[in-house]
Amino acid sequence: MKFKRRVSTLVASLLVIAVLAGCSGNNGNASNTPSNSGGNTGASAGNETKPAAGNLNETGMPIVKDKITIQMLTGKPPAATDWNKLMLWTEYEKMTNIHIDWVDQVPFANLAEKRNLVLAGGEYTEAFFTSQMPISDLIKYGAEGVFLPLNDLIDKYAPNLKRIFEQYPAIKKGSVMPDGKIYSFPTIVDPEFPSALTGGKIWINKQWLETLGLSEPQTIDDFYKMLKQFKEGDPNRNGKADEVPLSSYWMPGIEGYLRGSWGLGNRGAHAGNFDLDPATGKVRFIPTDKKYKEMLQFMNKLYTENLIDHNVYAVDYAKYIAEGTKGVYGAMWGVDPATTIKKDSYIGSPALEGPDGDRMYTAIAAPQLWTGGLVLTDRAKNPEALVRWIDHFYGEEGGKMFFMGFKDVTYKETADGKVEYVDEIKNNPEGLNLDQAVSKYLTWPGGGYPGIVRQKFFQGAESSPASIEATDKVKPFFPEEVWPPFSFTSEENDTFTARATDIEAYVTEMTAKFVTGKNPFSEWDKYVKTINDMGLEEYIKIFTQALDRYKNS
Numbered sequence: 343m344k345f346k347r348r349v350s351t352l353v354a355s356l357l358v359i360a361v362l363a364g365c366s367g368n369n370g371n372a373s374n375t376p377s378n379s380g381g382n383t384g385a386s387a388g389n390e391t392k393p394a395a396g397n398l399n400e401t402g403m404p405i406v407k408d409k410i411t412i413q414m415l416t417g418k419p420p421a422a423t424d425w426n427k428l429m430l431w432t433e434y435e436k437m438t439n440i441h442i443d444w445v446d447q448v449p450f451a452n453l454a455e456k457r458n459l460v461l462a463g464g465e466y467t468e469a470f471f472t473s474q475m476p477i478s479d480l481i482k483y484g485a486e487g488v489f490l491p492l493n494d495l496i497d498k499y500a501p502n503l504k505r506i507f508e509q510y511p512a513i514k515k516g517s518v519m520p521d522g523k524i525y526s527f528p529t530i531v532d533p534e535f536p537s538a539l540t541g542g543k544i545w546i547n548k549q550w551l552e553t554l555g556l557s558e559p560q561t562i563d564d565f566y567k568m569l570k571q572f573k574e575g576d577p578n579r580n581g582k583a584d585e586v587p588l589s590s591y592w593m594p595g596i597e598g599y600l601r602g603s604w605g606l607g608n609r610g611a612h613a614g615n616f617d618l619d620p621a622t623g624k625v626r627f628i629p630t631d632k633k634y635k636e637m638l639q640f641m642n643k644l645y646t647e648n649l650i651d652h653n654v655y656a657v658d659y660a661k662y663i664a665e666g667t668k669g670v671y672g673a674m675w676g677v678d679p680a681t682t683i684k685k686d687s688y689i690g691s692p693a694l695e696g697p698d699g700d701r702m703y704t705a706i707a708a709p710q711l712w713t714g715g716l717v718l719t720d721r722a723k724n725p726e727a728l729v730r731w732i733d734h735f736y737g738e739e740g741g742k743m744f745f746m747g748f749k750d751v752t753y754k755e756t757a758d759g760k761v762e763y764v765d766e767i768k769n770n771p772e773g774l775n776l777d778q779a780v781s782k783y784l785t786w787p788g789g790g791y792p793g794i795v796r797q798k799f800f801q802g803a804e805s806s807p808a809s810i811e812a813t814d815k816v817k818p819f820f821p822e823e824v825w826p827p828f829s830f831t832s833e834e835n836d837t838f839t840a841r842a843t844d845i846e847a848y849v850t851e852m853t854a855k856f857v858t859g860k861n862p863f864s865e866w867d868k869y870v871k872t873i874n875d876m877g878l879e880e881y882i883k884i885f886t887q888a889l890d891r892y893k894n895s
Contacts, residue, residue, distance in 0.1 A: 360690045398726050400499070404439035405730045412728055415446035415460065416471040417453040419788025422781050433748065438729050448631045450474070450788060468722040468724035472790045475526060475714025477519070477829045478839065483557065484525040487834060490718040490725060491523040499729040502736035506530060506794065515895050516710040516826030519842035524672050527732055527792035529712035535797040536820075537813040538804040540706050542595045544691035546673045547814070550577035561695045562603050562640065562770040569649040572672035588644065589651035593854070595705075596650070597641070599675060602702030604633040610824035611707045613850065616885050625886045627878060629849045630870045632774045635863065636697070645857050655854050677803035678812075690812020693819035703816035717790030735793035745786055745799040762802060776802075810883070828888035841881040845873055 376540050397406045416425065423433055425444040445467055448456045457473055460466045461483060483489045489530040496503055507514035510533060517524050531538045546558065546568075554575045559565040569587040571577070579586060591598050601607040606628050609617045619626035628634050644650045653662075666674065666683030677689040695701040716732050718725050734740035746753040746761050753761045762768075777787040785791065797805055814866035830838050852869050861869075 344673060353707060355610075398724075398730075398768040400730075403437050406439045406724070406727050409439045409441060410724055410727060411441045411443050412469065412731075413443045413445045413467040414469045414471045414671065415448065415457070415467050415473060416444055417450050417473050417788070417790065418447050418785075422447075422788065425785060429748065429751070429786065430744070430785055438731055438734075440727060448473075450468065453721070456749070462690060465718050466721065468719055469728060470714075470717040470719070471792070472715065472788070473717070474712075474790050475717050477713055477827060478713060478835045479830055480525040480591070480717070481519050481521075481829060481835060484519060484523060485521065488719055489525045490722060492527070492718065492729070493522075493524050494691055495725060495729045496524065496603045496733075496775060500733035500736070500742070501724050502733045503527065504638070508735060509555055510709060512708070512826060513710045515892060516708065516828075517713065518890060518895055519829050520831045521596070523843045526714045526716060527716040528710050529789070529791060530736075530794040531707070531709050531711050532794055532796045535795060535800075535804075536706070536817060537809045538795055538797070538800070539709065539711075540703070540813055540816065541804070542592075542598075542676045542705070543676055543809075543812050543816070544596070544599045544673055545679050545688040545891050547572075547577070547671065547687055548689045548692050549687045550672050553577045553579065558689070558692060559694060560692060562600075562697060565691075565694055566640075566644070566649075569644065569672065570647070573647075573649055573854040576680060577672065584670055585671050585672055586651050586665070587649045588674070589662065589671050590654050591657050591659050592655040592675070593857075596654070597637075597853070598702075598705035599691075600637055600641070600694070600888065601628075602704040603696030603700055604637045605696070605698070605700035605702065606633055606637065607704030608702060608819055608821045609704075611705055613825045615846065616882075617704075625889060627873075627882055629853070630873055630878070633698075635866055638853065638870045639863060642859060642863075646859060655858070678806045679811045680806060680808060681803040686808070688808070690808070690815050693816045703712045706820055706824055708824045710826045711795075712790050713829075714758045715790060715826060731791055735791075738796075741794060742799050744784070745791055746792075746796075747780075747783050752780075757818070761799070774797055811833055825889070825892070828885070828892055830884065830888050834884045837880065838884045840885075841877045845876050845878060845881060848873065848876065 397408055397410070399405055399407065418425070425442075425447055430440055431444075441701070446456065446460075451473055457470070457475070457479075461479070466488070480489060484491065497506075507517075508832055513528070513530060517526070517528055519525060550556075550572060551558065551568075554571050554577050556568055556571060557564075559568050572585055572587040573583075576583075578583070588596070598607070598611065605620065607613070607617055608620070615628045617628060618624065619631075641650070643653070649659075663683055665671070666679065666685070669685065671679075671683075673691070674683075674688070676682060678811075680686040692700055693703040718728060722728060735744045746763070749755065751764070752767060753763055755761055763776075763780075767776065771777040781787050803809060852861060856863065856866075856869075
């Protein structure tokens with residue numbers, strides 16, 4: 343799971359994006375997969391589409407007695423091939439008697455534009471799959487009747503998802519919109535798989551620690567001293583000053599890791615720049631808090647002393663990986679370096695105690711990772727069958743097939759009963775990486791899919807022994823409560839989005855300027871005033887209303 347850049351609102355995108363890329367494997371490159379033009383709204387000529395009445399089997403396989411065809415629009419990652427010919431879907435069709443016609447296969451880079459275009463023009467298909475549907479659209483088009491409410495359908499035809507909702511009520515609460523309706527099937531990470539929920543972490547070169555006689559850092563001061571030694575102590579023993587003490591392909595990842603050392607982000611990654619002020623118990627906007635200033639001052643110290651890679655705000659991911667393979671990074675943010683730069687000498691950093699005794703690991707997402715995995719429209723001819731079709735992937739058997747594929751083709755069983763990918767995928771003879779090799783058979787690389795990620799069936803970076811060990815280090819310091827992505831009423835959403843667009847963009851810009859020294863901290867009060875003048879009070883008020891609604895739902 344290469345959790346990287348991609349929630350329902352601008353505010354949540356700061357940290358959870360790093361986690362979302364985790365259940366995906368997307369390598370960040372633009373997709374070359376062509377999109378079918380034209381908004382097909384009905385069944386193609388010659389397809390065996392029949393009404394569901396009398397044709398549906400309410401349990402077991404096949405799902406329908408006579409074959410039907412369902413048309414969908416889907417988003418696709420760079421490595422994906424034509425889903426109409428993919429083994430996952432052709433084999434699942436044999437099991438279910440349901441043929442999926444993927445009439446629009448849209449590269450993720452063009453997905454938002456295409457999705458908005460077909461919805462606005464009324465040229466949408468029966469369903470949207472892996473379309474990164476934002477909560478604002480679920481609310482808008484749900485209210486207009488374009489998206490079908492799923493509450494009753496899930497209750498009757500989705501026993502696997504219903505079981506998850508009953509076991510983890512917070513996941514269901516996060517799926518319910520302000521009108522009390524559920525309009526989509528979510529991406530869920532098993533709460534018993536915390537390594538996937540934490541995504542990117544700070545990794546430390548253990549060999550360098552041993553060479554310099556250093557212990558793992560436990561405090562922010564220890565961390566600073568370690569980076570200083572990495573820069574000045576020639577830990578790679580080549581006689582050159584080529585060491586990069588701390589690097590990342592995404593600077594907010596480093597910030598997200600450090601926040602808990604100043605008591606910030608105490609409600610997890612989905613909350614973005616909001617949390618609860620420990621002193622008042624009220625919603626706090628983190629970037630205007632004095633502790634946020636102190637954290638940025640520490641980051642500025644690292645940057646000024648060349649302890650952070652100066653390319654972090656304009657990094658090319660491919661170059662970042664290439665440099666890492668040279669063995670020059672002392673510490674780096676991301677997933678297990680053994681899977682990205684092929685170095686197994688890194689260990690996860692502990693949660694660091696801050697200057698005031700704060701010690702939390704707050705870059706953790708809620709199990710309901712993404713809300714809009716599958717959406718049914720009012721053009722769905724067989725909604726009951728489609729609900730049964732997708733619910734299979736929330737169960738054990740379906741999850742195994744979705745992530746691992748097919749025995750002796752994509753995976754093999756070990757002597758102890760576990761499953762692992764075959765060599766063609768793990769060590770592809772054509773030089774394909776894992777995403778590319780898997781995508782010849784399966785569709786999970788790229789993320790955003792409806793279903794549940796379980797550790798025993800997911801073999802991305804978050805399942806590696808190093809990732810599990812790194813998560814165990816920080817697990818005792820998780821927040822007491824982690825908020826899911828909240829939803830807003832249509833009236834709230836317009837104002838909230840407008841405030842978020844201005845405020846969050848300004849915060850991002852100014853954070854970089856404070857860290858790099860382009861803006862002096864003597865202008866902090868001016869920065870805070872500017873945010874207040876942008877409508878911060880109203881921004882916080884609307885978020886608080888969404889929080890109150892979530893608590894009372």
